[in-house]
Amino acid sequence: MRITKILNNNAVVVMDGDEEKIAIGAGVGYEKKNKDIVNKVKIEKLFVSKESEKLQQLLLRIPEEHFMITEEIIAYAEENLGTKLNDHIRIALTDHISFAIDREKQGIHIKNKLLPEIKVLYKKEFDIGLWAIQHIENKFNMRIPIDEAAFIALHVHAMKIQGGDLHEIVRQTSVLKNMVQTINQKLSIKVESDDIAYERLIHHLRFAMIRLKDNEHHTMDDEMFQMIKRKFPIAYDCAASVAQELSAKHDIHLPEDELGYITLHIERLRNK
Template sequence: MKITKILNNNAVVVTDGNQEKIAVGSGIAFHKRKNDIVNVHKIEKLFVIRENEKLEQLLSRIPEEHFTISEEIISYAEKYLGTKLNEHIHIVLTDHLSFAIEREREGIHLKNKLLQEIKILYKEEFEIGLWALTHIKEKLGFDIPIDEAAYIALHIHTMKPQGGDLRQTVRQTTILRDMVHSIKRFLKIKIEEDDISYHRLITHLRFTLERGKGYEVHSMDREMLEMIKKKFRKSFECASEMARELSSFHGIDLPEQELGYITLHIERLRKV
């Protein structure tokens, strides 16, 4: 393989037959020039992705250590999840992390308003995010706020096979947050975010939104629904108000049977 462009000390563009690739390895470009033969024993990763040009631009603009840290996080995530992530992760996570690290060095801290929901909905990905924060501290010597673990979790989740679109994932998580806020306002209670009943509510509301897309239908017979409405009147009123706000602000309508299930979760919260 011959070097066609040096991106930084640890990354070069090479030609392998008729194909252009990006080779990454510690010191792979040390004392090298264009048209030199790359030492294959120094290659740790070889990228053949559709967005090679974007990756080249990114690698030429950010500190080398940021790319190295990102790749170590990606390797850890793939091992932790037992699956390969979409190749786009090498661009989006590296770009995001580099920007986040520079922000923190400048004392700019961005809060993640969806932190609590992400912790619950994407537990494995959030654990990877926490590992990433520890790893960054070990490598760079300073702390990154926990909010960043949630941002990393979203990127990891959407790059999983069938993980979905990042914007859609953020939108759904935002809707879930609004649904919970609606319940809190109605009940006028403080909900402990580490409580198991809260976790169950969040999980149920997530699947409620999925069912709204037609993936699954929850059915409850009329007699059971009427019993729930009478026995847990305030909780059903709370569920109904939440549903009205959901329809008004997000254009999502829930069937009354679904409100019956949500009522049961709200009733659990009231008894905590």
């Protein structure tokens, strides 16, 4: 393999046969020049990426150690999730982590308003995020706020093969947060994110939205639905307010069956 471009001391672009690849390894590019042969012993990782040009640009403008620590986080995530992540995470997460480290060095702390929801909805990914911020803290001797664990969790979830678009995941999580806020305001209560009743509610709301997207929904016979309305009028009124808010703000329309189940979850919160 011969070098076609030197990105930094630890990253070079090489030609492997007819295929362009990015070789990563300690000192792989040190005192090298174009057309030199790569010392294969120094290559730790070899990437073939559809987004090779973007990855090269990223490696040219961020510190090498930011890329390397992101690689360690990705490896940890894939091992713990038992799945390969989408190749794009190498760009998206590296860029995010590098920017986050720079921000923290400057004393700029960004709050993640979806932190409580992310902790519940994406628990495995959030645990990976917690490990990641601890790993960054140990490596760079700096404090990283827990909000970053939630940001990293979203990136990891979005890059799972079955994950989805990051913007859509953030939108859905924001909608869920708005629904919980409506319940808080309507009932004049504070729903705590570590409460098991909250976890049940947020999971039900999430899957209700997924069912709507897939044109599916829970079925509840009318007699049961009418009984729930009569027995829990305050909780039902609250559920109806959530549905109205969803319709007005997000053009999402909950069927009555879903309102019945949501009413039961809200009643649990009221009983607490």
